[in-house]
Each structure stands twice: as structure tokens, then as C-alpha cells.
Amino acid sequence: MTLLLLLACAGATNGPPSILLVSLDTLRADRLAAYGNTDGITPNLNRFATDATVFTHADTQATHTTEAHSAVFTGRYPMELFDTSKVPDLRGVPTLAEVLHICGYQTAAFVAGGALAPEYGLTKGFDTYESPTQFGSFFHTVPPSLAWLDSRRPDAPFFLFVHSYDAHQYQRPTPWGYLYADGTQPGPWQDAGPSAAMFVADGALLPGSAAIEATDSMLRPRSTAGRARLAALNATTLPRPRAFSDADTAQLRKVYDGGASYADAWFGTLMAVLEQRGLLDDTLVAVMSDHGEELGERGVFDHSYGVTDATANVVLMVKLPRQHEGRVVTERVGLLDVFPTLIELAGAPLPAVQSGASFAPALRGEAFTGRAFTVTGGSKRMNAYSIADATGRLTYTGPPPAAAGLPEIVETALLPGPGFESDAPEADAERLRGELVTWLRDTPRRMTRSANGLSAEQQKVMREHGYFDAGAP
Amino acid sequence: MLLWLAWLLAYQSTWTVEGAVAPTLQRMDTNGDHQVDRAEYERVRARGQDFDAVDRDGSGTLDLPELVALLTHQDPRVYAAPYVPPLRMRPHTDDLPNLIVDRKVLQALVEELRAAHDATAPTDEEIEAAAAAGLLAPEGTALLDRIEAGYARAGLRFPATVRPAPATAPPNTPTTPP
CATH class of the missing domain: 1.10.238.10 (EF-hand)
Structure with a gap:
């Protein structure tokens, strides 16, 4: 395969562009002006959008970091790559870095650990893959990425991937994390603990850790089995819940905005230092988020416990080299479409097996249809799939997998029972249901057990950050 | 074009x-x-x-x-x-000999001291009092002495011409023609 690719690359257009792909983990699209925000939270990203093509209806293929990025790097749906493991099986699957590397690109990734730590297997094809810390910031990934740029060979194009968890880690606020919140007003919103997941039910905060505090008068399980489990829990003496008011919800949302703003300042810094080095104008810059975040809309502060617009809609903006005018594309695309797009723009050969569709025509201002619908999967702990088109979204949530590791009170109180939910008109919801079922039937699934797993240390780190199901496969 | x-x-x-x-x-x-x-x-x-x-x-x-x-x-x-x-604003040395009362000069000098975290840096009230009295007055002279001492402690160079020259013979006094 390598020889065939090399032969194909030989016919590629001279002077392929260098590519910078920036991933702002957990950044909700609705925090950017290009996606309707009017609060000025992300001035640097807003500025970038004025010279870029903005995809206003871009959806991730999974509301979990590893799976979402695997779709970007392979052009495949996560269910084609993951069985029950946390790690994708990429045997025989060409990755973006791999294809570009074979075609002469120097490839490097600087990731902020967590679900992109090297153990998660997305290093394939990168000459350099550095993960300086766990759940880190652009502070950890931008400097070494610049050092790499300064030390690379100038006679060959580069593919550089830079990632950060700044928006993800709002429960451990960034240096100026209270830019919008009132840091002087103490409250339970400051005591979320180390977990990345928070759940609020009827004005009560349910810590995402093993400690459970609730009373049955404040919770309304949706299923008979759930009510029975809650009754069994309440048979023991439980402490009173910690109140979490609407004001606390508002504060936590503002803390999230502070994290987004900090990430944005770093993004502007990255653009500035690239321009200082004379690289910015000749580089294709793509900016994305891998998924969004629920900020209490359903009592959930997380991205892994359901698929909604808040978690599925993502940022996707692409600036071609020497592009100086903005463009807005409203046609629907998925993050997996980044793969064939960057391959095409690099003049590289497209692997025969992949599920993405290039949106390069949209970048060139040519006629572009987009997808009829996008499909997003929840993480494995949710067993959820969501389909969305212009009429709305329909989500199927199945029973949580046995090894989900969810706190029981969360499972009983907050998660819907098995079934479909939709915000589309009834006739459209029925149509979407049929399309989702067809898609689930027709999309190849990875059934064989992958050989990779997580070390005990990585499992511990992930559990500490609220990923309760980060046990060994 | x-x-x-x-x-x-x-x-x-x-x-x-x-x-x-x-x-x-x-x-x-x-x-x-x-x-x-x-x-x-x-x-x-x-x-x-x-x-x-x-x-x-x-x-x-x-x-x-x-x-x-x-x-x-x-x-x-x-x-x-x-x-x-x-x-930082520094007094223009060419202007200083002609200045009798200049609050800005004093403020600029004191700012340097405060930046050097000198504990004896005059307060704003003391600056006002010295400026009102004039740099030739005892209050002004005493304040300049304090500032100069603070500069020495902080290792800063005290501008040589900051102290106004006392009035003597009028300038440009014509000499007896040969």
C-alpha cells in the first residue's frame, strides 16, 4: 500500500500547502460570533472567522474525545473503529498523518493528554506525537509545537496538530477563569470536585464521584426499574443534598466562558507567533472542536451523557493559504469529512475505504450540497445515537452498557429510559428514525476485539476526570 | 498601481x-x-x-x-x-533648571522610587506640599534630599540638573566692552 501511495503522491500538485489543525476540546460552537454569540467571548476566533470559511452546521461523529478525533484522522465513523475497547483498532486503516507523511509531509501532534494520550492509539503516522501532560492547556502544547516548527526541515510541507483541554477543564478554572463569573461569590459551583461531570436534579447537586447524596422527593426516575433502585438506595440513611440553584448554574456557565476565553487568547497567540515566523499566510489553518458541552440544560454538566445539539454541534472553520475573505457554509458536514478534505487539498491520494465526503468545493466557493443528515454517537457509556438534519434531531438512547460505571443515582434519576427522543415535527421524527435505523444497519461495525487497552495509570487519570467507565476492556 | x-x-x-x-x-x-x-x-x-x-x-x-x-x-x-x-516618564533635564514649582517632576521622580519599592518614597500629600511650596523652599529641598537618598539606595541615577539653581547674577549680563 505504501508503494502505491508513493506512486500516487508523485502525481500530486507541486507545492502542497502546510496544514495546521487546531482542536479546542469541548468548545461549544455557540460561544463564537460566527455561530451567533454576541458576548465577545472569543475575539481571536471571531477574527479568524472573518478570513475563513465557517461551517455553521458541523456535527461531530462522537461526543467523546478519542472517538471524535479518530473520525477526523480516518474519515470513518467511530463504530467502524471501536469495539468495546476505549482504543480504536487502526490496523489496516490509513490515517491522515500517515497518508500525508508518505506524501512527504513532516507530521507532528502536540496534544493535551487525557483521551488523546498516546495510549489511545492515535499516534499512527505522526513523526512526533507529544503529550506533555494530562488534561492540559495550550500553555503545554503551543510552546513545544513552535519549537518543532523551528527545528523542522523548511523544504517540505508540514502537518501540525495542536490540541488543548482549556475549555474542557472549566471545573478547574484557568488563570483568569472568573473573567465572566464572580469569583468572589462562593457557592457549590466552586466545589464540583475533581470530576469533570456534574449532575443537577431539582436544585440539588449530585457529585459525579462515588459519594451520593439525594432524597427521593427531589428525583423522578423515569423507569419502573429506576424507581425501584432509588427506593432501595433510600432505604439507607442518606445525607441531605447540596443545593444548586439557577444562579449557581449561571455562574458555572460563566466559568466555562472564562475557559473558552483563555483558550481563545492562546489561539490568537498561536496565530501571532506563526505570523512572526512568516508561516501563517502560506499555511492551511483548520480550527475545530471535537464536541461541545452540556451546561445544565438537562441538569448535566458534561458531554458524555447524551447527544444533544449542545454536545454534537462543533466549531469548524478553515482558512486556505492566502485566503482573506470570509465565507459561511450552511450545508451540513461532519468532522469525518475533514479527512478527505485535507487529503484532497494536499494533493494526496484518497484511501479507497472511508466514509467522509470532501467539502473542498465549499472552500473554493464552488457548488456544494453537503450531507442530507449527520450521525453522532454517544460515548460507550451511553449507547446513544443521534441523527440530525434541517428539520431537527432525533436521538436513540439504549440501556447503558453493563460496564458503564455510572453512579447509580445518575443512571436512575437523569438518564432517559430506552427509546427515541426528538425535537423535530412528528412526521420528520419518524423519517429520521427510519434513516437512523437504516444507517445503523448499513454502517460497518468493528466486531473484532482490538488488542489495545489502557494502562492502570491512564485509567486512574481518566476516572479522576469523571470518565467512570475508563476501566480495562 | x-x-x-x-x-x-x-x-x-x-x-x-x-x-x-x-x-x-x-x-x-x-x-x-x-x-x-x-x-x-x-x-x-x-x-x-x-x-x-x-x-x-x-x-x-x-x-x-x-x-x-x-x-x-x-x-x-x-x-x-x-x-x-x-x-516611564522622566523629567526632561533641559527643563529642570527653569522649574521652580513642578508637580510632574516630583511625581516622576517619586514614581521611580516606588517602582524600586523604596519604603521612604514620599506620599502624594508630601508631593503636593512640596510642589506648593516650591523646590527652592525648605519643604521642596527636603523632599528632593529624601528622593536623592532613595535613588542612591536603589542604585538609580538621580538626574544631575533636577535641583533648581539658586538665583544669582542675571543671565547674559553684558560685560565691559574691550
Whole structure:
């Protein structure tokens, strides 16, 4: 395969562009002006959008970091790559870095650990893959990425991937994390603990850790089995819940905005230092988020416990080299479409097996249809799939997998029972249901057990950050 | 040609690190005085450094270079330019001999002392009193003595011409023609 690719690359257009792909983990699209925000939270990203093509209806293929990025790097749906493991099986699957590397690109990734730590297997094809810390910031990934740029060979194009968890880690606020919140007003919103997941039910905060505090008068399980489990829990003496008011919800949302703003300042810094080095104008810059975040809309502060617009809609903006005018594309695309797009723009050969569709025509201002619908999967702990088109979204949530590791009170109180939910008109919801079922039937699934797993240390780190199901496969 | 040049200039886009951080400073500056004081910083600080650590020049307010340094911790790989303190107002030495009462001169001198964290730096009230009395008056002279001593302790160069020359013979007195 390598020889065939090399032969194909030989016919590629001279002077392929260098590519910078920036991933702002957990950044909700609705925090950017290009996606309707009017609060000025992300001035640097807003500025970038004025010279870029903005995809206003871009959806991730999974509301979990590893799976979402695997779709970007392979052009495949996560269910084609993951069985029950946390790690994708990429045997025989060409990755973006791999294809570009074979075609002469120097490839490097600087990731902020967590679900992109090297153990998660997305290093394939990168000459350099550095993960300086766990759940880190652009502070950890931008400097070494610049050092790499300064030390690379100038006679060959580069593919550089830079990632950060700044928006993800709002429960451990960034240096100026209270830019919008009132840091002087103490409250339970400051005591979320180390977990990345928070759940609020009827004005009560349910810590995402093993400690459970609730009373049955404040919770309304949706299923008979759930009510029975809650009754069994309440048979023991439980402490009173910690109140979490609407004001606390508002504060936590503002803390999230502070994290987004900090990430944005770093993004502007990255653009500035690239321009200082004379690289910015000749580089294709793509900016994305891998998924969004629920900020209490359903009592959930997380991205892994359901698929909604808040978690599925993502940022996707692409600036071609020497592009100086903005463009807005409203046609629907998925993050997996980044793969064939960057391959095409690099003049590289497209692997025969992949599920993405290039949106390069949209970048060139040519006629572009987009997808009829996008499909997003929840993480494995949710067993959820969501389909969305212009009429709305329909989500199927199945029973949580046995090894989900969810706190029981969360499972009983907050998660819907098995079934479909939709915000589309009834006739459209029925149509979407049929399309989702067809898609689930027709999309190849990875059934064989992958050989990779997580070390005990990585499992511990992930559990500490609220990923309760980060046990060994 | 001119049209092409205008088009070229219109599409020049310069990203700067300061420009990236400036909106944050603006957001922190809740009272709109274009400075970020301790209270404004503490209000937004979550896991950031203490104010005094960020206020590298000890001015009591944060400026853009200091915020950039907070963001980047002065990693040379990120921010190649060295930290440059804001330009401080220095008395113009040519003007000083002609000044009898100049509040700005005194303020500029005292600012230097405060920046050097000198504990004997005069207060604003003392500056007002000396300025009102005049630099030739005992209050003015005494204040200048204190400032000069503080400069010596801090290793700063006290401007040689800051003390007004006492009045003697009028200038340009014509001499007896040969």
C-alpha cells in the first residue's frame, strides 16, 4: 500500500500547502460570533472567522474525545473503529498523518493528554506525537509545537496538530477563569470536585464521584426499574443534598466562558507567533472542536451523557493559504469529512475505504450540497445515537452498557429510559428514525476485539476526570 | 498601481500576541480606566499567579506586556521579544533648571522610587506640599534630599540638573566692552 501511495503522491500538485489543525476540546460552537454569540467571548476566533470559511452546521461523529478525533484522522465513523475497547483498532486503516507523511509531509501532534494520550492509539503516522501532560492547556502544547516548527526541515510541507483541554477543564478554572463569573461569590459551583461531570436534579447537586447524596422527593426516575433502585438506595440513611440553584448554574456557565476565553487568547497567540515566523499566510489553518458541552440544560454538566445539539454541534472553520475573505457554509458536514478534505487539498491520494465526503468545493466557493443528515454517537457509556438534519434531531438512547460505571443515582434519576427522543415535527421524527435505523444497519461495525487497552495509570487519570467507565476492556 | 497597493494594504492582517490578549485586559478593566488594578485582577483570578508576581514592574497595575507574560510565562519559544517595562516618564533635564514649582517632576521622580519599592518614597500629600511650596523652599529641598537618598539606595541615577539653581547674577549680563 505504501508503494502505491508513493506512486500516487508523485502525481500530486507541486507545492502542497502546510496544514495546521487546531482542536479546542469541548468548545461549544455557540460561544463564537460566527455561530451567533454576541458576548465577545472569543475575539481571536471571531477574527479568524472573518478570513475563513465557517461551517455553521458541523456535527461531530462522537461526543467523546478519542472517538471524535479518530473520525477526523480516518474519515470513518467511530463504530467502524471501536469495539468495546476505549482504543480504536487502526490496523489496516490509513490515517491522515500517515497518508500525508508518505506524501512527504513532516507530521507532528502536540496534544493535551487525557483521551488523546498516546495510549489511545492515535499516534499512527505522526513523526512526533507529544503529550506533555494530562488534561492540559495550550500553555503545554503551543510552546513545544513552535519549537518543532523551528527545528523542522523548511523544504517540505508540514502537518501540525495542536490540541488543548482549556475549555474542557472549566471545573478547574484557568488563570483568569472568573473573567465572566464572580469569583468572589462562593457557592457549590466552586466545589464540583475533581470530576469533570456534574449532575443537577431539582436544585440539588449530585457529585459525579462515588459519594451520593439525594432524597427521593427531589428525583423522578423515569423507569419502573429506576424507581425501584432509588427506593432501595433510600432505604439507607442518606445525607441531605447540596443545593444548586439557577444562579449557581449561571455562574458555572460563566466559568466555562472564562475557559473558552483563555483558550481563545492562546489561539490568537498561536496565530501571532506563526505570523512572526512568516508561516501563517502560506499555511492551511483548520480550527475545530471535537464536541461541545452540556451546561445544565438537562441538569448535566458534561458531554458524555447524551447527544444533544449542545454536545454534537462543533466549531469548524478553515482558512486556505492566502485566503482573506470570509465565507459561511450552511450545508451540513461532519468532522469525518475533514479527512478527505485535507487529503484532497494536499494533493494526496484518497484511501479507497472511508466514509467522509470532501467539502473542498465549499472552500473554493464552488457548488456544494453537503450531507442530507449527520450521525453522532454517544460515548460507550451511553449507547446513544443521534441523527440530525434541517428539520431537527432525533436521538436513540439504549440501556447503558453493563460496564458503564455510572453512579447509580445518575443512571436512575437523569438518564432517559430506552427509546427515541426528538425535537423535530412528528412526521420528520419518524423519517429520521427510519434513516437512523437504516444507517445503523448499513454502517460497518468493528466486531473484532482490538488488542489495545489502557494502562492502570491512564485509567486512574481518566476516572479522576469523571470518565467512570475508563476501566480495562 | 495605487489601487493594487491599496488592495494589498487592505488585506494585510497582522496578528500580534499583544493584540490577542488585549481583549482580555479590556474585559478585566471593569472601571474603564485602561488599567487593571489589584481588585480587578483578584476578581477574575482563578488559578493564576498572585497579583504581585504578575505585576513585574511593581506599578500597582497590570499592563498588556504583563498579561502576555502571565499567559506565556515568558517562554522564549512563544514570545520572542524580551519583557519591556512600560516607558516611564522622566523629567526632561533641559527643563529642570527653569522649574521652580513642578508637580510632574516630583511625581516622576517619586514614581521611580516606588517602582524600586523604596519604603521612604514620599506620599502624594508630601508631593503636593512640596510642589506648593516650591523646590527652592525648605519643604521642596527636603523632599528632593529624601528622593536623592532613595535613588542612591536603589542604585538609580538621580538626574544631575533636577535641583533648581539658586538665583544669582542675571543671565547674559553684558560685560565691559574691550
